[in-house]
Amino acid sequence: MTHVSPAQKQSEKALYGGTSSRRITVRDIAAAKERAEKWPMLTAYDAMTASVFDQAGIPVLLVGDSMGNCHLGYESTVPVTMDEIALLSAAVVRGTRRALVVGDLPFGSYQEGPVQALRNATRLVKEAGVGAVKLEGGERSAQQIELLVQSGIPVMAHVGLTPQSVNAYGGYPVQGRGEEAAQQLLRDAKAVQDAGAFAVVLELVPAELAAEVTRSLHIPTVGIGAGSECDAQVLVWTDMAGMTDGRVPRFVKQYAQLRQGLGDAARAFAEDVVGGTYPAEEHSFH
Ligand code: KIV
Numbered sequence: 001m002t003h004v005s006p007a008q009k010q011s012e013k014a015l016y017g018g019t020s021s022r023r024i025t026v027r028d029i030a031a032a033k034e035r036a037e038k039w040p041m042l043t044a045y046d047a048m049t050a051s052v053f054d055q056a057g058i059p060v061l062l063v064g065d066s067m068g069n070c071h072l073g074y075e076s077t078v079p080v081t082m083d084e085i086a087l088l089s090a091a092v093v094r095g096t097r098r099a100l101v102v103g104d105l106p107f108g109s110y111q112e113g114p115v116q117a118l119r120n121a122t123r124l125v126k127e128a129g130v131g132a133v134k135l136e137g138g139e140r141s142a143q144q145i146e147l148l149v150q151s152g153i154p155v156m157a158h159v160g161l162t163p164q165s166v167n168a169y170g171g172y173p174v175q176g177r178g179e180e181a182a183q184q185l186l187r188d189a190k191a192v193q194d195a196g197a198f199a200v201v202l203e204l205v206p207a208e209l210a211a212e213v214t215r216s217l218h219i220p221t222v223g224i225g226a227g228s229e230c231d232a233q234v235l236v237w238t239d240m241a242g243m244t245d246g247r248v249p250r251f252v253k254q255y256a257q258l259r260q261g262l263g264d265a266a267r268a269f270a271e272d273v274v275g276g277t278y279p280a281e282e283h284s285f286h
Helices: 006-013 026-034 047-055 082-094 114-128 139-150 163-169 179-195 207-216 258-275
Strands: 039-043 060-063 100-104 132-136 155-160 199-203 221-224 232-235
Touching: 026 100, 047 060, 047 082, 060 082, 082 100, 082 114, 100 114, 114 132, 114 139, 132 139, 132 163, 139 155, 139 179, 155 179, 179 199, 179 207, 199 207, 207 221
Parallel strands: 039 060, 039 232, 060 100, 100 132, 132 155, 155 199, 199 221, 221 232
Antiparallel strands: none
16 A cells, blocks of 8 residues: 655645645635645636636635626726626636635625525526635624525635725725724624634735734635735735736735736737738648
8 A cells, every 4th residue: 555644645635736636615725724724816707717727726716806897897896796797607617627616796796684695695606606605794794694604605704805895985995903993803704704604805904913813713814915824815816917907906916917918919910910921821721
């Protein structure tokens, strides 16, 4: 019998870099927290990009309502509809084999109460095939989370800055600053954990507070603009890969400049066409 060392066993199970090719589940996410393993998450909005990230080993892909700004040309996430999320979530599921795909519940699809949340989350699970859903809000969304979890739908929660409330904030301010706001954030994080969420996104909160939340929860925290102590980190893929036009938030690190590269490719194609050098002989049929 081949001897398998504990380190090998660990790497077999690792969310990123693990050798198992079956689809990641929320049990794998819970086990990673127990091993104190950090993991990456990216957004995806179409099958082709999702397949690139899946083959790169990204274990969790979020079909975020950030598709509003990054994919559909809206000014914010607020106008995104259930039809749009369902259509693009199905594409991301089709483009992946291993990643856990999380579908975002858009603004207006769960705020009425648990029954509305269950109806829309069920649609994403049945129609699009997502393995989990995400919704915004701490204490205010706990009842929705509880019913979804009781009904068999894993929920990723989202506290700190919740972009669907942009009109109430009047922008995208850092959350949890000051004693009272910090205590509220801790209560929100605890409330979603108690309601049964399997993970919680912490958006735009001071690093020290995010570290405290991470230490105090048994579910993983997924940071975005929340410092380095979270269990996982998420970025909007178009920001991470340099596709976004104009400024990106300060917390973003850009790992490529795809916008520049794609623009260069389009210009080179156009110059070949107008100059008559494309198509060449090898691109033609006789
Ligand atoms: O919609 C989204 O992309 C998100 C992430 C930024 C967490 O909610």
